[in-house]
Amino acid sequence: MSSSSQDDLVSESTSDVTRRARFSIRGRMPRRVDALIGFVGILAFVILWCALSYGEVVSRFALPTPTSIGQTFVRLYESGQLVMPIARSLWRVLRALLLVVVIGVPIGVLMGAFAPVDAFLRKLVNGAKAVPITGLTALVTLWMGLEERGKVFYIFLGAVFYMIILVKNAIVSVNEEYTRVALDLGANRRQIVTRVLFFGALPQIWEAVAVCSGIMWTYIVLAEFLNSSAANQGMGGVLQNGLRLSQPPQVYCMLIAIALISSLTDFVIHFFRKKFFNW
Amino acid sequence: MSEAPAAQSKNETRTPEPRPVDDRPSIVEFINVSKRFREKKTEPALEVLKNFEFKVEQKDGGAFVVLLGPSGCGKSTILTLISGLALADEGQVLIKGKRVTGPAPDSATVPQAYTCFPWLTVLKNVEFGLTLQGTNRKERKDIAMEYLKKVGLEDRWSAHPQQLSGGMKQRVAIARTLATKPSIVLMDEPFGALDAQTRSEMQQMLLKLRDEEKSTIIFVTHDITESLLLGDRVVVFPARPITGGSFHDETGLDEVFGHTRGPDLPRRKDFADLAEEIRQVLRNQSLRRRSETNK
Numbered sequence: 001m002s003s004s005s006q007d008d009l010v011s012e013s014t015s016d017v018t019r020r021a022r023f024s025i026r027g028r029m030p031r032r033v034d035a036l037i038g039f040v041g042i043l044a045f046v047i048l049w050c051a052l053s054y055g056e057v058v059s060r061f062a063l064p065t066p067t068s069i070g071q072t073f074v075r076l077y078e079s080g081q082l083v084m085p086i087a088r089s090l091w092r093v094l095r096a097l098l099l100v101v102v103i104g105v106p107i108g109v110l111m112g113a114f115a116p117v118d119a120f121l122r123k124l125v126n127g128a129k130a131v132p133i134t135g136l137t138a139l140v141t142l143w144m145g146l147e148e149r150g151k152v153f154y155i156f157l158g159a160v161f162y163m164i165i166l167v168k169n170a171i172v173s174v175n176e177e178y179t180r181v182a183l184d185l186g187a188n189r190r191q192i193v194t195r196v197l198f199f200g201a202l203p204q205i206w207e208a209v210a211v212c213s214g215i216m217w218t219y220i221v222l223a224e225f226l227n228s229s230a231a232n233q234g235m236g237g238v239l240q241n242g243l244r245l246s247q248p249p250q251v252y253c254m255l256i257a258i259a260l261i262s263s264l265t266d267f268v269i270h271f272f273r274k275k276f277f278n279w
Numbered sequence: 280m281s282e283a284p285a286a287q288s289k290n291e292t293r294t295p296e297p298r299p300v301d302d303r304p305s306i307v308e309f310i311n312v313s314k315r316f317r318e319k320k321t322e323p324a325l326e327v328l329k330n331f332e333f334k335v336e337q338k339d340g341g342a343f344v345v346l347l348g349p350s351g352c353g354k355s356t357i358l359t360l361i362s363g364l365a366l367a368d369e370g371q372v373l374i375k376g377k378r379v380t381g382p383a384p385d386s387a388t389v390p391q392a393y394t395c396f397p398w399l400t401v402l403k404n405v406e407f408g409l410t411l412q413g414t415n416r417k418e419r420k421d422i423a424m425e426y427l428k429k430v431g432l433e434d435r436w437s438a439h440p441q442q443l444s445g446g447m448k449q450r451v452a453i454a455r456t457l458a459t460k461p462s463i464v465l466m467d468e469p470f471g472a473l474d475a476q477t478r479s480e481m482q483q484m485l486l487k488l489r490d491e492e493k494s495t496i497i498f499v500t501h502d503i504t505e506s507l508l509l510g511d512r513v514v515v516f517p518a519r520p521i522t523g524g525s526f527h528d529e530t531g532l533d534e535v536f537g538h539t540r541g542p543d544l545p546r547r548k549d550f551a552d553l554a555e556e557i558r559q560v561l562r563n564q565s566l567r568r569r570s571e572t573n574k
Contacts, residue, residue, distance in 0.1 A: 180394075185455070186408060186459070200398070279441060
């Protein structure tokens with residue numbers, strides 16, 4: 001058998017393995033195929049949407065057509081109800097996310113590293129996480145008012161307890177051998193926490209930031225329902241206007257925009273994870 | 280040529296003589312040490328060491344002691360007690376005459392698992408212990424590069440551990456340990472996960488480092504060939520619990536095989552004979568222990 005035909009055999013068997021791997025348990029796929037399948041999924045969704053709305057299978061009031069959504073996007077952009085509300089919402093989420101990281105990460109690290117801290121806080125954090133955030137609306141309004149502070153605090157509350165738990169779990173899951181090696185090389189407790197546990201958990205902590213960012217985008221609408229004046233209107237305010245004025249396309253526009261921004265944020269966070277925290 | 284010393288060592292393993300009173304200063308000493316492990320309070324404790332006595336003498340140029348025994352017999356526990364990462368339930372563990380009460384700079388361990396910190400480059404991994412010791416940046420880098428050169432990884436200093444093979448990762452771990460210049464280097468089956476070829480290369484590298492560093496090396500393995508190839512003293516342990524009287528099977532290997540040992544040494548007849556002798560000792564001890572347990 002010539003070497004070239006041997007090569008052909010090898011490449012055939014390799015592609016065979018790849019093909020099978022697509023449906024094998026925990027199988028991997030080439031990135032392009034993954035992107036293509038993802039695109040096909042979106043395309044299928046759009047086709048279904050077109051069929052239901054243009055075919056008037058569902059009333060156009062309940063499910064507007066893609067054309068009317070597109071037109072509404074243009075209208076919102078031209079009337080200044082698209083860019084600024086998106087910027088305001090984004091700014092609120094970013095500030096709340098910063099707070100969540102600054103407060104949630106150290107608490108999670110301490111809970112993961114020291115059993116007494118965990119014992120002291122675990123039940124409180126788990127209990128607080130279970131409280132529905134919608135039930136806290138009145139309390140947040142009482143504590144922080146209806147203005148900017150209240151909105152940021154509201155979405156902060158929605159994510160901070162998740163952050164604490166995710167960070168704690170990340171710290172707990174750091175390979176015990178790293179701690180042993182560091183101790184053996186002379187690290188003290190502070191150095192174990194700051195130089196080993198924190199860095200060992202960093203990829204998962206970064207993932208936790210992505211999760212919390214996603215949670216916040218689900219709460220931003222609720223937060224911006226509070227006192228949504230034109231001057232400080234975010235995406236939630238525009239959405240609420242759409243509901244109040246019976247303009248479903250406007251509601252859909254905001255939901256699509258939130259989904260796109262949230263996905264984009266997720267993409268950026270994962271890009272940095274792969275680039276800088278790949279262990 | 281080498282039959283005579285091999286035969287002599289056989290006699291030592293067959294009929295253990297009581298050791299003469301030894302007043303040489305010891306670098307490591309276990310005095311009547313017991314160590315038990317218990318998963319749950321309700322479960323009976325697993326006795327790993329029982330009234331265990333053991334001594335590694337100070338030696339110019341450093342000693343190379345190999346602890347040989349079946350998997351799970353408690354060899355690694357001995358290293359953990361020396362490192363101070365665990366403490367004896369009873370008895371005393373002494374390093375240079377001082378009782379071990381926790382991790383101390385006298386010893387450092389190269390574990391079996393790959394433990395290079397994946398978030399640090401190879402250079403930063405080797406610098407890690409030096410950073411903890413407060414060594415200044417320039418000196419730290421110089422020492423780390425020196426040790427990377429010794430383990431043949433000076434051109435991979437900027438790589439991350441994920442970009443290295445298993446053998447390379449263990450080289451980094453060895454460089455990281457040696458860079459802190461501990462007087463005792465503890466090695467817990469460091470080549471256990473490597474393929475035969477890489478393992479042989481690592482063994483030769485370690486023999487070279489032994490002569491350069493002059494630290495005392497205590498090396499744990501369950502591989503008889505590895506133990507005879509590396510150690511100048513091999514201590515054979517039976518199944519647990521390791522007790523005070525059971526580590527008499529010592530072999531002064533520098534006298535038998537010489538100090539410089541190449542990868543071809545295992546092909547020598549006296550080497551094979553001695554390996555078989557130790558295999559028999561381990562088998563007999565295991566059978567004896569099993570029959571005692573059945574009684």
